Amino acid sequence: MFSGIVEGAAKVTALRKEGDNLHITLACDFADELRxxxxxxxxxxxxxxxxxxxxxxxxxxxxxxxLDRSNLGLLSVDDEVNVERSxxxxxxxxxxxxxxxxxxxxxxxxxxxxxxxWYYDFEYTVPRELAKKxxxxxxxxxxxxxxxxxxxxxxxxxxxxxxxxxxxxxxxVAIIPYTHDHTNFHNIRPGSVVNLExxxxxxxxxxxxxx
Numbered sequence: 001m002f003s004g005i006v007e008g009a010a011k012v013t014a015l016r017k018e019g020d021n022l023h024i025t026l027a028c029d030f031a032d033e034l035r036x037x038x039x040x041x042x043x044x045x046x047x048x049x050x051x052x053x054x055x056x057x058x059x060x061x062x063x064x065x066x067l068d069r070s071n072l073g074l075l076s077v078d079d080e081v082n083v084e085r086s087x088x089x090x091x092x093x094x095x096x097x098x099x100x101x102x103x104x105x106x107x108x109x110x111x112x113x114x115x116x117x118w119y120y121d122f123e124y125t126v127p128r129e130l131a132k133k134x135x136x137x138x139x140x141x142x143x144x145x146x147x148x149x150x151x152x153x154x155x156x157x158x159x160x161x162x163x164x165x166x167x168x169x170x171x172x173v174a175i176i177p178y179t180h181d182h183t184n185f186h187n188i189r190p191g192s193v194v195n196l197e198x199x200x201x202x203x204x205x206x207x208x209x210x211x
Contacts, residue, residue, distance in 0.1 A: 001098070001099065001100075002041045002095075002098040002099070003084070003087045003093055003095040003096070003097075004084070004095030004148055004149020005084065005094045005095045006082045006083065006084050006148050006183045007028075007029075007030065007084050007085065008030075008082075008182060008183075009082055009083070009183055010026040010027060010028035010031075010083045011026060011028070012025070012075050012080075013026060014077065015076070015077060020064035020067075021062065021063055021064070022061070022067060023050075023059055023060075023061050024042070024047075024059065024060050024061070024072065024075065025057050025059045026042075026057060026059075026081060026083070027056050028058075028083055030085070031058045032052075034049050034058050035052070036049055036051075036052060039085075039100070040058075040060065040083055040084070040085055040086075041082075041084040041085075041086075041098070042060065042082070042083055043070065043071060043072065043081050043082050043102075043146045043147050043195045044102050044145075044147035044196075045070050045102050045147075046086075046099070046100025046101065047062060048060060066102075069103070069104060070102045070105065070195045071105055071146075071193045071195055074193060079184075079187075080187060081184065082146050082147040083147075084147055094149075095149025096144075096149050096199065097200055098144050098147075098149060098197060099197065099200055100197075102196065104135075105124070105193050105195055106122040106124035106145075106196050107122065107193055108122055108188050108190050108191065108193075109123045109170070109190060110190055111188065111189065114174075116177055117174055117180075118174070118180055119153075119175075120145075120188060121172050122171055122173070122196075123168065123169065123170050124196060125169070127165055127167075128166065131157070132210065133203060134202040134205065134206035134207065136155075136157060136198065136202075137152045137155040137198070138155055138202065139152060139153070139155055140152065141155075141202065143171065143173070143196060143197070144196065145194050145195070146183070146184060146185070148179065148183055148185070151173065151174075152171045153172040153173060154170075154172045155170065155171040156170045157169045
């Protein structure tokens with residue numbers, strides 16, 4: 001379990017394919033504090049530490065399902081990845097409840113600076129049946145973007161012109177300077193693909209409403 005309060009941006013130092021799996025090696029400030037089998041969120045994806053060479057790097061493995069649902073399969077060496085260790089049971093929940101189970105990706109459609117802060121616009125497509133189960137954003141609700149806990153602004157949904165069974169969702173988030181500088185948000189541009197995890201509480205409420 002995570003909070004969406006990203007600890008920093010780790011740098012990808014190596015990528016190795018093995019069958020359908022992708023082994024990702026990263027360097028970060030807390031690498032030497034990790035242990036094998038520990039959970040770390042990477043752009044919001046919970047992955048298990050599988051190797052610790054002791055040189056300030058560590059390795060995790062992403063399986064095919066993870067690569068299909070997230071942007072981890074698009075990584076290149078030297079890319080920055082938002083990382084967060086699991087939340088201690090006695091810690092404060094400064095963000096919101098984040099499982100580390102990315103639901104899907106979204107695409108950045110706009111970035112606008114506003115006197116020191118930034119507004120980012122995102123667009124995603126979701127099947128209607130999943131939207132009924134809480135896979136959508138609501139005004140002032142929570143959403144996780146690349147592992148960062150954020151508040152939704154100006155959400156909107158409409159039917160997809162290309163596929164009647166799909167909904168097109170849009171929303172905006174505001175990014176303060178600290179978040180912009182200490183996460184990979186400073187690398188996000190129009191066209192960038194990001195990971196989304198919709199609010200688990202919204203999913204439970206949608207499920208209860210359907211019973």
